[in-house]
Amino acid sequence: MTSTALPTTDDLRARARTALEHIGVCVPGGNDFEARTPITGESLFGVAAATDADSEQAVAAARAAFLTWRAMPAPRRGELVRRLGVLLREHSSDLADLVTIEAGKIRSEALGEVREMIDICDFAVGLSRQLYGRTIASERPGHRLAETWHPLGVVAVISAFNFPAAVWSWNTAVALVCGDTVIWKPSELTPLVSLACDHLLCRAANEVGAPRDVHRLLLGDRAAGERLVDDPRVALVSATGSTRMGREVGPRVAARFGRSLLELGGNNAAIVAPSADLDLAVQAIVFAAVGTAGQRCTTLRRLIVHRDIAGTLIERLTAAYTKLPIGNPFDDATLVGPLISTTALDAMYHALTRVQARGGTILAGGNRRLAEAAPAAAYTEPVLVCVDEQSDVVREETFAPILYVLTYDTLHEAIALHNDVPQGLSSSIFTRDQQEAEIFLSAAGSDCGIANVNIGTSGAEIGGAFGGEKETGGGRESGSDAWKSYMRSATNTINYSSELALAQGVSFL
Numbered sequence: 103m104t105s106t107a108l109p110t111t112d113d114l115r116a117r118a119r120t121a122l123e124h125i126g127v128c129v130p131g132g133n134d135f136e137a138r139t140p141i142t143g144e145s146l147f148g149v150a151a152a153t154d155a156d157s158e159q160a161v162a163a164a165r166a167a168f169l170t171w172r173a174m175p176a177p178r179r180g181e182l183v184r185r186l187g188v189l190l191r192e193h194s195s196d197l198a199d200l201v202t203i204e205a206g207k208i209r210s211e212a213l214g215e216v217r218e219m220i221d222i223c224d225f226a227v228g229l230s231r232q233l234y235g236r237t238i239a240s241e242r243p244g245h246r247l248a249e250t251w252h253p254l255g256v257v258a259v260i261s262a263f264n265f266p267a268a269v270w271s272w273n274t275a276v277a278l279v280c281g282d283t284v285i286w287k288p289s290e291l292t293p294l295v296s297l298a299c300d301h302l303l304c305r306a307a308n309e310v311g312a313p314r315d316v317h318r319l320l321l322g323d324r325a326a327g328e329r330l331v332d333d334p335r336v337a338l339v340s341a342t343g344s345t346r347m348g349r350e351v352g353p354r355v356a357a358r359f360g361r362s363l364l365e366l367g368g369n370n371a372a373i374v375a376p377s378a379d380l381d382l383a384v385q386a387i388v389f390a391a392v393g394t395a396g397q398r399c400t401t402l403r404r405l406i407v408h409r410d411i412a413g414t415l416i417e418r419l420t421a422a423y424t425k426l427p428i429g430n431p432f433d434d435a436t437l438v439g440p441l442i443s444t445t446a447l448d449a450m451y452h453a454l455t456r457v458q459a460r461g462g463t464i465l466a467g468g469n470r471r472l473a474e475a476a477p478a479a480a481y482t483e484p485v486l487v488c489v490d491e492q493s494d495v496v497r498e499e500t501f502a503p504i505l506y507v508l509t510y511d512t513l514h515e516a517i518a519l520h521n522d523v524p525q526g527l528s529s530s531i532f533t534r535d536q537q538e539a540e541i542f543l544s545a546a547g548s549d550c551g552i553a554n555v556n557i558g559t560s561g562a563e564i565g566g567a568f569g570g571e572k573e574t575g576g577g578r579e580s581g582s583d584a585w586k587s588y589m590r591s592a593t594n595t596i597n598y599s600s601e602l603a604l605a606q607g608v609s610f611l
């Protein structure tokens with residue numbers, strides 16, 4: 103494996119400053135927390151966190167703006183999102199720079215994240231003319247039954263570090279056309295990307311004459327998120343992050359009868375059947391397991407391989423793993439950038455120690471890289487581990503590039519292993535046998551929110567609804583009819599006759 107040379111923290115600070123200036127954002131100041139870069143592990147700027155008073159003011163302002171915004175026709179609300187999409191296109195390169203600097207994504211993935219934001223803006227603009235309700239056949243003569251959809255209120259978006267911009271855009275573009283206003287509490291690890299996105303949306307709002315407070319940004323740690331979680335003026339808390347976070351947020355929002363949309367951890371698996379096209383499977387597996395240095399919620403973490411092809415597949419994967427270029431994510435040759443922190447690296451090595459104690463064998467990777475060049479950064483070789491049981495550590499999400507390999511004999515056994523984890527986000531099967539593929543996609547197959555055939559677990563398109571079951575939280579965001587989570591429905595019964603007919607044939611008076 104090669105390691106590509108790293109830029110200095112001063113280089114990265116200058117590059118971040120340039121990107122922020124191009125976008126029109128003031129370089130942050132403050133000393134509550136730090137904007138850091140995982141590329142060197144060092145601090146770039148001090149940042150001020152939102153105070154209690156800032157949160158109070160933001161919620162009050164977003165609530166007041168909602169009262170205006172909800173009355174604006176949805177296609178006109180779409181104009182704001184259309185303008186945002188144009189600004190995102192203009193600033194793609196600068197935004198991608200910030201994503202790389204703060205989240206450590208390689209250039210191609212950082213540009214992909216910005217592309218995803220543009221895609222969801224386009225989707226939401228179309229959606230602004232398609233917030234359809236249904237007309238339902240009434241059982242009574244001279245009556246019409248209808249379902250209408252109305253804006254919900256203030257939506258709090260709490261987001262994770264690993265998709266510092268895309269998750270915000272999935273929520274915000276859709277919430278805005280639905281007539282909601284948004285307060286964003288991004289990850290404390292990615293304040294620069296957040297400032298840039300907030301600025302572009304403010305600019306778009308100003309240019310199209312939308313209320314300024316349709317969007318507010320609150321920087322800070324979980325305490326800033328908790329204030330939104332507990333605020334009864336926040337109608338929906340859309341929270342993306344770890345299952346630990348969701349376990350805290352879900353019950354607190356429910357206790358005040360608020361709505362929550364939870365997008366939590368995954369422990370995604372792929373089944374590789376004997377008929378699989380192994381050339382295609384190897385490429386898909388390596389991207390899904392190693393892309394974003396194993397820090398996607400949809401990262402492939404478990405590979406369930408038919409015993410007859412396990413030897414061949416492992417050999418090919420091992421060869422691919424030993425050639426992965428690791429290092430500077432700005433270098434076009436790099437495929438594996440840094441983990442977000444040395445804490446994440448420690449968690450990865452702890453998981454490896456545990457799995458080895460349970461008989462797991464490391465087949466490839468696992469060494470720390472670039473520790474001398476950047477002691478505060480966390481570069482590592484992605485790891486391939488052979489296990490013969492799905493022990494506790496395999497059933498947990500370790501947010502790092504570890505791929506556990508298990509073998510199976512029957513499809514029934516493979517599906518049972520696949521589903522025997524607490525999480526239920528993404529899944530796939532590699533097979534050329536249509537019957538196997540259909541069984542995997544059926545009610546008796548994968549129990550995940552995303553189930554794919556001959557494509558890896560990660561890299562979803564925005565057109566489908568995104569989310570997962572069980573400890574992944576059950577939420578759905580992005581495309582399809584996920585917009586319904588951001589609105590409230592009303593059932594209307596309209597009597598256009600001159601008779602009062604009661605439902606179920608009840609007679610009264």
Ligand code: NAD
Binds near residue numbers: 287527
């Ligand atoms: P995290 O849970 O540490 O933090 C996520 C966000 O929640 C941050 O903004 C944080 O400040 C906030 N937060 C944490 N505790 C909170 C609380 N008690 N109340 C309110 N806010 C709180 O997650 P992370 O390390 O930033 O991201 C990685 C995790 O996110 C992984 O588990 C990954 O699978 C998951 N993730 C899931 C999806 C998905 O769509 N399912 C997408 C991206 C990431």
